Amino acid sequence: MKxxxxxxxxxxxxxxxxIIGVTxxxxxxxxxxxxxxxxxxxxxxxxxxxxxxTLLYLGFLFAWIIYSFNSRFRSSGKAxxxxxxxxxxxxxxxxxxxxxxxICIETITVFTPANKNFTLGADVLNSPPYELLVxxxxxxxxxxxxxxxxxxxxxxxxxxxxxxxxxxxxxxxx
Amino acid sequence: MQxxxxxxxxxxxxxxxxxxxxxxxIGAYGAxxxxxxxxxxxxxxNGNLQSARETVEIALSGxxxxxxxxxxxxxxxxxxxGLWNPLGEFSDRLTLSxxxxxxxxxxxDSGLGELFDCLVSPxxxxxxxxxxxxxxxxxxxxxxxxxxxxxxxxxxWAELINDIQADCANGDVPRIHLFGSIFGGTGSSGLPTLGxxxxxxxxxxxxxxxxxxxxxxxxxDFDIPDDDDIYAExxxxxxxxxxxxxxxxxxxxxxFNCVYLLGDxxxxxxxxxATGGPRQNNPSSCIELMASAxxxxxxxxxxxxxxxLTVSDDNLMTWEDIPGDLTxxxxxxxxxxxxxxxxxxxxxxxxxxxxxxxKSFTRGAPWFDxxxxxxxxxxxxxIDCEDEGRKIFAFDKWVxxxxxxxxxxxxxxxxxxxxxxxxxxxxxxxxxxxxxxxRDYEESLESLLIGQSLAKREKWKHSxxxxxxxxxDNKHRLEGTIGLVNNLFEII
Numbered sequence: 001m002k003x004x005x006x007x008x009x010x011x012x013x014x015x016x017x018x019i020i021g022v023t024x025x026x027x028x029x030x031x032x033x034x035x036x037x038x039x040x041x042x043x044x045x046x047x048x049x050x051x052x053x054t055l056l057y058l059g060f061l062f063a064w065i066i067y068s069f070n071s072r073f074r075s076s077g078k079a080x081x082x083x084x085x086x087x088x089x090x091x092x093x094x095x096x097x098x099x100x101x102x103i104c105i106e107t108i109t110v111f112t113p114a115n116k117n118f119t120l121g122a123d124v125l126n127s128p129p130y131e132l133l134v135x136x137x138x139x140x141x142x143x144x145x146x147x148x149x150x151x152x153x154x155x156x157x158x159x160x161x162x163x164x165x166x167x168x169x170x171x172x173x174x
Numbered sequence: 175m176q177x178x179x180x181x182x183x184x185x186x187x188x189x190x191x192x193x194x195x196x197x198x199x200i201g202a203y204g205a206x207x208x209x210x211x212x213x214x215x216x217x218x219x220n221g222n223l224q225s226a227r228e229t230v231e232i233a234l235s236g237x238x239x240x241x242x243x244x245x246x247x248x249x250x251x252x253x254x255x256g257l258w259n260p261l262g263e264f265s266d267r268l269t270l271s272x273x274x275x276x277x278x279x280x281x282x283d284s285g286l287g288e289l290f291d292c293l294v295s296p297x298x299x300x301x302x303x304x305x306x307x308x309x310x311x312x313x314x315x316x317x318x319x320x321x322x323x324x325x326x327x328x329x330x331w332a333e334l335i336n337d338i339q340a341d342c343a344n345g346d347v348p349r350i351h352l353f354g355s356i357f358g359g360t361g362s363s364g365l366p367t368l369g370x371x372x373x374x375x376x377x378x379x380x381x382x383x384x385x386x387x388x389x390x391x392x393x394x395d396f397d398i399p400d401d402d403d404i405y406a407e408x409x410x411x412x413x414x415x416x417x418x419x420x421x422x423x424x425x426x427x428x429x430f431n432c433v434y435l436l437g438d439x440x441x442x443x444x445x446x447x448a449t450g451g452p453r454q455n456n457p458s459s460c461i462e463l464m465a466s467a468x469x470x471x472x473x474x475x476x477x478x479x480x481x482x483l484t485v486s487d488d489n490l491m492t493w494e495d496i497p498g499d500l501t502x503x504x505x506x507x508x509x510x511x512x513x514x515x516x517x518x519x520x521x522x523x524x525x526x527x528x529x530x531x532x533k534s535f536t537r538g539a540p541w542f543d544x545x546x547x548x549x550x551x552x553x554x555x556x557i558d559c560e561d562e563g564r565k566i567f568a569f570d571k572w573v574x575x576x577x578x579x580x581x582x583x584x585x586x587x588x589x590x591x592x593x594x595x596x597x598x599x600x601x602x603x604x605x606x607x608x609x610x611x612x613r614d615y616e617e618s619l620e621s622l623l624i625g626q627s628l629a630k631r632e633k634w635k636h637s638x639x640x641x642x643x644x645x646x647d648n649k650h651r652l653e654g655t656i657g658l659v660n661n662l663f664e665i666i
Contacts, residue, residue, distance in 0.1 A: 072637050074616065074639070075521070076526075
């Protein structure tokens with residue numbers, strides 16, 4: 001197997017671990033969020049939001065990969081112009097991550113064992129940690145879209161994602 | 175290494191030389207072949223002769239710039255022996271009457287003068303021969319018949335014969351192949367005579383030399399030219415052919431190891447014909463391609479020596495009709511390579527030269543850094559350097575000439591275009607280092623070759639984009655322009 005596929009898969013794995021595991025750990029154990037029930041919130045609100053976001057990132061990523069595999073370009077200029085599509089997919093993946101977070105936080109009913117009550121995700125917080133989660137969507141996008149796309153873009157579009165030429169050159173001598 | 179000496183006699187011979195050189199460049203005669211080229215014509219300004227000379231020069235330039243011994247394209251060396259004018263020694267006498275010193279001949283022997291009157295009409299005697307033998311065998315044979323063996327001791331003949339003798343001394347079996355029409359002026363008179371002269375001149379080593387010829391029977395037709403009163407007459411072609419074949423059979427046949435006769439039952443019609451001069455520049459024909467392919471046939475075997483080669487359709491030639499083991503396959507590869515270059519790679523390269531950041535160009539062209547350096551990094555050639563510029567120019571010139579030639583071949587069928595669908599294209603050399611706006615980018619090669627389809631697992635070869643990706647996926651032994659075109663030729 002070519003090393004670029006290994007690195008592409010590795011970054012997807014790291015991205016999943018980051019978005020599901022590390023970020024959840026940050027919410028519960030590191031970041032001083034004003035949470036009444038951090039563990040319950042993280043499991044019942046953040047985890048589904050993270051899982052859906054991961055699937056969305058992977059969806060955008062594979063849409064790009066399939067597009068790059070199936071597209072034929074008359075000229076290098078037309079191939080280079082697809083950076084606009086790549087940036088659009090990157091932006092859409094980040095926006096969809098944020099929207100997913102908001103929807104999950106605002107709509108998921110959380111069961112809190114301390115008071116045995118059912119309440120909305122937003123209500124179990126004095127202040128939902130948007131200031132942590134929204135900036136982290138950038139990291140999510142880097143790990144689950146940008147870096148894998150650098151290694152997994154196909155054919156003529158293999159060097160279109162920014163830094164892809166440099167990264168592939170590190171893994172394969174050109 | 176196989177040594178081939180191709181001698182084109184007259185306008186048709188020159189057209190065959192053009193085909194021969196193109197076939198040699200694409201490796202249709204094999205990878206280890208040296209081609210020597212000599213043109214014979216009394217009319218140095220003949221348009222077909224000029225085209226052939228230009229093709230030889232283009233191929234020589236391509237060969238010196240793009241040659242690599244391990245590839246097929248441009249691999250075989252070419253030696254140009256130039257042009258030999260049968261009227262060279264009569265340069266101050268431009269009519270048959272002058273050449274034969276008619277007045278003095280009559281004064282010396284009136285019987286000879288009367289015989290001269292019988293054989294040559296008054297118009298033919300006074301015709302200006304600076305534009306050749308005017309499609310008249312009677313004029314041509316009267317001039318060429320005076321060529322003595324002394325002519326072979328100087329000029330291009332001396333060099334040619336020396337080279338042949340050197341080949342034989344090295345243990346090679348060189349092949350001399352003559353091309354000419356048998357129904358016009360120069361070819362019908364020159365081909366049998368030169369074959370005989372060569373056979374005599376090489377008598378000592380005759381067993382080690384193969385002398386063959388592609389003799390073209392009437393395959394085109396035209397209206398009466400409007401440029402002169404002594405002209406080639408299509409109505410005489412059959413008569414001329416009959417006489418010339420009888421002459422060859424009785425008097426010159428033994429000089430040849432093998433003679434290939436080529437003709438067409440359906441004649442191509444030339445518009446706006448001219449008898450000699452620059453205006454005589456008739457388009458190339460598939461018959462000439464077949465005549466050139468005869469070089470690849472073993473002497474006395476295959477489609478020679480009494481065997482017949484026919485085409486499957488009276489009005490059209492198909493890829494299956496082209497003789498030779500490699501001819502059709504290399505022609506297809508050459509055509510696809512030339513087309514992909516002309517309509518895609520050339521402008522891509524010019525685009526790369528325009529961009530100061532080669533890395534940014536590579537983002538849309540992953541094949542680029544396999545052949546060229548990015549901003550001076552690494553050992554690969556710099557696309558902006560003078561040497562690469564020369565190679566790009568040399569290859570592009572060959573591509574335009576090749577496509578132009580093949581377009582004429584494709585349009586020589588009497589029913590519709592044949593072999594390749596490039597009828598509506600105009601192939602012109604580009605000037606300067608900017609992308610050529612007249613060359614629209616093409617991506618698909620699917621409809622280029624007529625009647626050809628690829629196996630399912632090779633369908634990707636229809637896409638120029640996928641071919642470029644194939645080039646991008648592997649490292650190549652050869653880099654720069656020479657690596658690019660040769661690797662493309664190999665995978666295409």
